Amino acid sequence: NITQTETGIHVDGYPDAKRVVALDTKPAQRLAGLRGHQFNLGCCEAAMQECLKLPENLKYATEAALVGIVTRYFSCFGQNKAIAQLNRDRVFKGMSDAKVCFDYWKSIRDRHLVHQEDALTERRTGLVLGHTDELIDVLSMQMSGWVWDEEHLQLLYKLIAHTQSHVDSEIEGARKLIFAEAEAM
Secondary structure, three states, rough: OOEEEEEEEEEEEOOOOOOOOOOOOOHHHOOOOHHHHHHHHHHHHHHHHHHOOOOOOOOOHHHHHHHHHHHHHHOOOOOOOOOOOOOOOHOOOHHHHHHHHHHHHHHHHHHHHHOOOOEEEEEEEEEEEEOOOOOOEEEEEEEOOOOOOOOHHHHHHHHHHHHHHHHHHHHHHHHHHHOOOOOOH
């Protein structure tokens, strides 16, 4: 936190700070974007911890939490105007199983949770007939596959944790580069 005081500014954690200077170089912009991903991934990780504690009888709360977590997680890999996207192949370099898991969850997000292409849901209309085949009613039926059992959730949690670790490492590298550039100024 940076706050204005009567004598200047106060920067939390830096008692001797006199001022803060904005830096707008390419590495600084990249670092800012990585910090955005770090924040989103931290939210996903914390939400996954809460989601894993939900009792089985709260399946709709679990589903709602999962939709939010998956949407936020994959926003780190999607094109947007605010932050440069993460690259799946770079984040999971040399980890073919993780790439398969990533693609699996992305497909669930795209086809079931967000865009409703119905990969896991089957809908049918049926007729309810009586003993002499007289029409009693018209029914709408829906059967959905559920992918938020503990095993699936643990796979997603591992994706989030690895991505978070990758971003943290990228941030540290970017910070070192910016520090070296700033000292050379």
